[in-house]
Amino acid sequence: MKSQISLQLNGDKVSAEVESRTLLVELIRQRLGKTGTHIGCDTSQCGACVVHMNGRSVKSCTLLAVQAQGADIVTIEGIAENGELHPMQQAFREHHGLQCGFCTPGMIMSALDLLKLHPDPDDREIREWLEGNLCRCTGYQNIVRSIKAGARAMRR
Ligand code: FES
Numbered sequence: 001m002k003s004q005i006s007l008q009l010n011g012d013k014v015s016a017e018v019e020s021r022t023l024l025v026e027l028i029r030q031r032l033g034k035t036g037t038h039i040g041c042d043t044s045q046c047g048a049c050v051v052h053m054n055g056r057s058v059k060s061c062t063l064l065a066v067q068a069q070g071a072d073i074v075t076i077e078g079i080a081e082n083g084e085l086h087p088m089q090q091a092f093r094e095h096h097g098l099q100c101g102f103c104t105p106g107m108i109m110s111a112l113d114l115l116k117l118h119p120d121p122d123d124r125e126i127r128e129w130l131e132g133n134l135c136r137c138t139g140y141q142n143i144v145r146s147i148k149a150g151a152r153a154m155r156r
């Protein structure tokens, strides 16, 4: 069965016809072309697909597209402003918070949600919050460092 849905994507109103089984991540990547949101697993474990839905981080592979009807979705492409990297993106770049970069969009979108609850998170809070985001490259230390630096920049 197909349904017509509309939602906000990075501030733009969009609509699409989707199958009832279409996942939100498939809608975002394949239909709406925001390929910064990645698919790294089929078990809802890796967090590469994290986006914001109505202001909170969600794994977009765990939701159906029809569940996003009327929602406000923000992907990694939606956080830079006026051609400038978001402070958290800049911090990942400066503090080597990535190697291959596959996990990075999900890491950043998760981190930005953490900062709403803890604007000045310590290492433990960051590591616990990111338990649903896997990285195969960095060993996490520089990701934690990047998030602390990004948080500092955002508080300024
Ligand atoms: S693609 Fe791995 S958790 Fe969504």
Ligand code: FES
Pocket (backbone or CB within 6 Å): 097, 098, 099, 100, 101, 102, 103, 104, 134, 135, 136, 137, 138
């Ligand atoms: S930087 Fe490669 S998976 Fe995290």
